[in-house]
Amino acid sequence: MLEYCTKSILLYVSVLITQGYANDDARRLYHDLLIENGYNRLIRPVNNSSDKLVVKLGIRLSQLIDVDEKNQVMTTNVWLRQEWYDMGLTWNPDEYGGIQFIEVPSDNIWLPEIVLDNNADGNYEVTLMTKATLHQNGLVVWEPPAIYKSSCTIDVEFFPFDIQRCSLKFGSWTYDGNEVDLVHICANKNSSDYGRHIEMGIDLRDFYQSNEWDILNATAQKNIKRYLCCPEPYPDITFNITIRRKTLFHTVNLIIPCVSISFLSVLVFYLPSDSGEKIALCISILLSLTVFFLLLAEIIPPTSITVPLIGKYLLFTMILVTLSIIVTVIVLNVHFRSPATHTMAPWVRRVFLHILPKLLIMRRPSQERDKIHKTWVRTCNGIEARGDNFSEIKYLRRYDHANLRRHTEELRLLGEAENLPTFRRRLLAPEIQGAIDGVIFIADHLRKGDYTSSIVQDWKYVAMVLDRLFLSIFTTACIVGTFGILLQAPTIYDDRKPLTPVHPSVTCFSS
Template sequence: SAGLCSAQQTAEFAAKAKLESVVVLPTYHPAGLYVFLPSVSFPKPIFSKGSSILLLAMHPKRWLCWCNPAFCVWLFVFTSLIKDTTTCESEERLFHKLFSQYNQFIRPVENVSDPVTVYFEVAITQLTNVDEVNQIMETNLWLRHIWNDYKLRWDPREYDSIEFVRVPADKIWKPDIVLYNNAVGDFQVEGKTKALLRYDGMITWTPPAIFKSSCPMDITFFPFDHQNCSLKFGSWTYDKAKIDLLIIGSKVDMNDFWENSEWEIVDASGYKHDIKYNCCEEIYTDITYSFYIRRLPMFYTINLIIPCLFISFLTVLVFYLPSDCGEKVTLCISVLLSLTVFLLVITETIPSTSLVIPLVGEYLLFTMVFVTLSIVITVFVLNIHYRTPTTHEMPKWVKTVFLSLLPKVLLMQRPLEQQKKNISRKSKKGSANMLGKSKHNKQKDTKLHKEQQCHHCDKATELTTTKRRQPSHRSLKWMAEHMEYSPEVKDVISSVQFIAENMRSQNENKEVEDDWKYVAMVIDRVFLWVFIILCVFGTAGLFIQPLIAHT
């Protein structure tokens, strides 16, 4: 039922028997022991087609052949179990050999004066959070430690060619590497993960850890800021003479890094430092990784800066609003309240520090000062707009600067000037016509007086002659004083004189009021351009200043 056969004999048997299928499996048992299966009846002739022939050997240089597929599967599982059983026994013997007399508290060096060389590398998988208020950076890291332990070596040939074993980290000696600038939580990683042990004593231990490290924040250019956060690793108790810490590569391993939605890692470099502290005479080695990160400003740009810019430009429109409209001060106060709300929102998102003021805070403060000035200027402009000749007299320098000089500089044209000239001409013509009609009427009155009162004829003639000799531009008042009229005519003349004087006074007052209104409009136009220029340059400075600083 069982026997030894070589690979060549197996091929010859398969060819002679015309087997439907042949499965050949190598055997692994090192002792070369035979394995006897339950008795199987074989039909005769032995090499007929479709026969079931079993040739089994458990020597490494022999082969196993079986023509029945179902039985081959069963046999494969059986031999695998035998192999696994022998491997587990080998690992058990290996663990017993390695750790039966092993002490994990003693440094693995043959000479006590020799240092343990530890290779160290950091791999970052996620930048979890950057807390600007508490100035903490939270990261998810893999810390790779590699060192050699001469007490954990073996010959793979004695243990079924076992070259690697996974051992619990708390069973072996480990370097006590901690994070010096840890802010919250444990300074040292937990030893719950296993280490990979190689047959030559080389140990690779890569525990994952979540660190919350302290990171001083420079918020000068918030939200266009760059931060430089460092992670300082080193042995807490062993100096350089006991542990020689070496860095693997010069960069942080970012092959498994998950991108953060708010921060981008621009650079992450590592450096080795040998430092002598004031407390001790020994030199301690540390490896510091500097994470140069940049904030992605889109969130703050969309939700903070752009609304702030729109509100800032509303301040400009205050000076374009006519002074007759009573909503100028209301608009200014509304803009001021909106900016105050934005400033309160920013205060909750930036660190509480008195060292620097963030750029956005400076911009909002600058805009708030502008809005406050716009309120003051608006009140001043409204005061000028509603001035009258009865309350204020316009100085000559105001007329020169605001009525002649600045309108030309600002390209402002006053269309009422030509209308005033036309109105003045029409007024002169109307006065002349009125004066002519008054003369004609008074001549009739004089003739009537001559007929009724003869003793006044000479006087009337003298007065008429004197009147004709007077220039045509004399007022009606002179005629009323030198002529005698009936009471009805005198009332008419007084009424006409009152109306003329009142109209002239109203026109003069209207001209002065229009001048004051025009001065207010010129002041509004001046501050309109001033605010536009300052808002544009302030906004440009908000975006350009961080670029200049970081280049």
């Protein structure tokens, strides 16, 4: 046990001595570079003031945190990689124990002051001032992390099947293009445009997959802008990100409910008019669409440039529901008509009772009436009269057998009693004459009732034909409108695969 403790102490002391020598070389190098040589971090590191310092710039996208459509802001987590040569920070590795590079606080060296020009929160700088890496040939590499909120113009035309194009525009806050020239880190000096456009301009090797967006394109573009006030050029590097929304969430929570509500409006015409719930169903559907409109207003920006795709569909459905309410009111008005209030025109009878039912494959139940014979039948309850003018059995009255025998011959004429002249009726016995008058009154009343019922049933059938007609029209309109509007979205036909995940070898960035 004692021997083990002794060996451990000796090993620890040897490591401390080794680190002491190593740290002594690094301490001496740091002192010579930044203190002894009189290095000034406020002066641009060039030999002549007219020389142009080239700063290479690149970003490594770590995470697409959020795309706020309402406020038109994209939040990203990036590493901003910057490289330049500072000839005041070179050394001979042999004089400092073979040290090839050293990390120093970025506050102690000159920085090109690269900021995000199109930021949306007023925060232009990086999140953390990390250390910079100095190489023995004067190369300075600084890659601080940053969470940027950049402005992004949201195109809501095809929402929620949309593709957005956002950008991160970086430029020097202090220096113009004659003092500091910005070049993409993957730019090739041998190319004709020297990195004006980089197809794969963003490092996506460490990108954390987004649950809402797919990255389709990530390019970089160098721009040179000149202002009227100043002759100097002002370069910037713009990183363009093309993202496509993943549609599963909005399809399940927005599209399918809207389509279901749209087709519910068709069922209004299948609901019987006697139920009294047709208007209530229409109003309920209209209120549901209003809730979806309010939900949509909370998601998308309040723009007047274009109407989003889902907004067009909701507006189309709301128009259909409004028209269905108007048509339902008309159908109910027709359904409850009667001969006392309306007279059915001949063309209405011809079109809605004969022509349209055949076209709509509707068959009205047959109304065959029992054949009525103009004969009298003696039963145990009395005498039953059956004739063509009666749809039911009419009871005259009950006679005793003596009276029945006496008036048997007269009762045979009862079937034709309505057609007898008045002077012939007077020849009958008073009892038979009273019975005939009662039968005639009942027959007239039943005849009028049958006529009224027939007209009412005709109006109800016209209402049924209207319901079936508009059921076909609105069903066709819903199907055509649904496919015609939703299939306008280009992402439905976009089969491009996202760029992520990226293989570690597919990049021009150094590790």
